[in-house]
Amino acid sequence: MFKYLFAKAEDIPAGSAAVYFGFSSIVWFVIGTGLGSFNAAKLAFPDFVMGSELLSFGHMRQVHVLAVILGWISMAFAMAMMYITPALGNTKLWSEKLGVWNCFLWNVGLSLGLFLLWLGVSSGREYSDLPWFIDIVVILGVLLPLGINVWMTIKTRRTQGIYTTNWFFGAATFMVIIVFTVGNSPEFFQxxxxxxxxLTWWFAHNVLGLWITPVAAAISYYVVPKVTGNPLYSHRIGHLHFWSVVVFYSTPAAHHLMSAPLPEWLKSFASVEGVLILVPAIAFVSNLLLTMTGKWRMFVENIEIKFTITGVLMAIPLNMQGGFQQTRAINWYIHGTGWIVAHAHLALLGFSTFLEAAAVYYGLQTLLRRKLYSLGLANFHFWMLLIGFTTYWVSMTIAGLIQGAGKIYEVPYIDVIIAEHPYMIARWVGGTMVFLGNCVWLYNMYKTAIAGTAIPEGRLPHELAYER
Amino acid sequence: MAFREYKIGARMFGLAFGTSMFITLYMPAVDIASVSATSIAMDRQLSFGRVGGFSYEDPFLLGWGKPITVQITKDPKTGAAIQSTRAFVYEADVPFPNGIRHPRILGTAPAAASDTKGRIGEADEASGAVFVVREVIEGGVTVPYIENVTATRGWTPSATLAKAADSQRLYVGKGKIMFVREGCWWCHTLLPEETQDWQYFGAPPMLGDFNGESPTAFGSDRKAPDLTHVGSRNSSREWMMMHFFNPRLVQPHSIMPRYDYLWGETDASGKAIDYDGWRSAYTAYANGETVYAPDVPVPAKDSEARALIDFVLNLK
Incomplete structure (x- = not known):
């Protein structure tokens, strides 16, 4: 990677940036889920690794969150953008060199930011914990170069139209810069x-709504038609999805502070508006599932489709929860409980991770021109992720309902802690499964890069049979 | 221009996104900005100082550049007995909180009263100042304001500190830094909910209770009791000390981490703390091999544990 930072643009092989982003994202995923497993162990067994400030829960929790969001998820997005955007425009990435620099700055900036967070240098604001000088690095070194590359690639495309995926990519890279800048403005302007x-929750809401959710969905708009060979069921429904995300997902940020003393009109507006998340959600899920018509056997046989469709199916409970749990009728019960933690993991570890994992699997094979090293290991990865996540989600949902009951019946808090203990252990087991599955994935992709069967010119990875 | 066929789409996008930002940013910002600070908000920001997270004056979150909250019963200038008064001492070069730097955020009436009656405009960071929170009734409405008692009564920071014994000092500003740095707020919320918390965790805060405070550290994922009014529920310094050193001493089922490392090297008497010895003695006690738990060392005056305990006890 380093040799390409100062190489001539024409000497950098096409797809380099995407490959670097792909492997970086997997490494960050291993780190992020490893931290998650470690933190979960501390919630189940509080004296597990004690006496060290740096290894305490309060210093590691935010590192887990941001390693997963900015490391795994966002880098997998960048990876997907760097190969899907040009592919859909029938062109090359606008600047491979900018892409390589972007990957370099991203890894350096994120490592520095997370190291400082780990030491405790924090802004004290959830999700926007990074101190403001790291925020500026993220905006200028991470998000802006990515956006420029995506926008310019779309602009220099050699197709007449812009496919759905690229609307989302182009708009989301723009919106995330706005979201990041405005969301961190409390630190810039005191x-x-x-x-x-x-604004803290405006950021937390919109980084999910205008960055993670639409980009993850956009990836599946590419992967499903590409791998199954079916055209997208409906571009009109794609339009509906896109516009309803922009309008309905950008507005209900205040529902995260439903029990805080914000102006009542703002909370009511956000709560009503929040239910409309069902519009883009139904449009997205139905569009993708109808695209699968006649190709459902690939859900079993093909690893990318297996990941993608699992992610799409998880969007159903995700948005049913998301749409209704923020209404006053339900929020009073589950606000601030483990239910929300389960929901957040359903969004990031369930829905979005499965879609990105498919993009990284598919992209790395395409770019490296190597068939996946082992289907067996990939299936192992899939099931470890799915069973680990499900264990986590079910246990935290139950824990959240216990906590909610404890809250409304005014049970002494310690009794809630005692009741939750088995679920904390289950959560740790689930998280550890995800972590172990990811270690296997990293190994599998490494072997793919060095020992996968070469894909002949003119063939696509999924057209070749798996060998292991 | 490859984009020409998307001109309408781009304008529609601008309209949709712009409208959304107008509703979710501009309108709430105008509404929230019109809220006047309550006396609680003034007390909070004066005791916490300028920033509770990363800042120029305290880049490593060690509690540098923070005010000291004192409870005094003697006038620092004349030495005469006065009604017990809570004062916020900003020594030289300790940055003032946001309400002093930008009085506008206190709201119209409190800002005017703080300026005319409280003379906060005369406060100077370079030489330090002492502030108290007062109330005045204007046209039947109680208006809280900040008084710069260094200007109005000649209470200098050093003279005020001289009148406050150690037991009358609360290192709340430094404690808030510890609260943020150690991630207490990942489990303990600072926001009783408006729906169900009244009886258990006390009254939820009001609209103007936060003007000037940064960060608010509400917390979102409650894995432990809300702490907004914890000082009213439990005011025992001894209990807090034991609980922070090892929560299982006072609550066997607690899943809170041990914060013994905040005690530092030595205890209040200057004696080195033997952590390994303490832990093995505690393990023996927890296993039922001994009858009594080992004694918890009293934290030193300048220790981080002392500041964090002060912060928590101050949450009333």
Missing amino acids: LTGLTEAY
């Missing part, structure tokens, strides 16, 4: 009080 609290 905004305080409820303004700051609201």
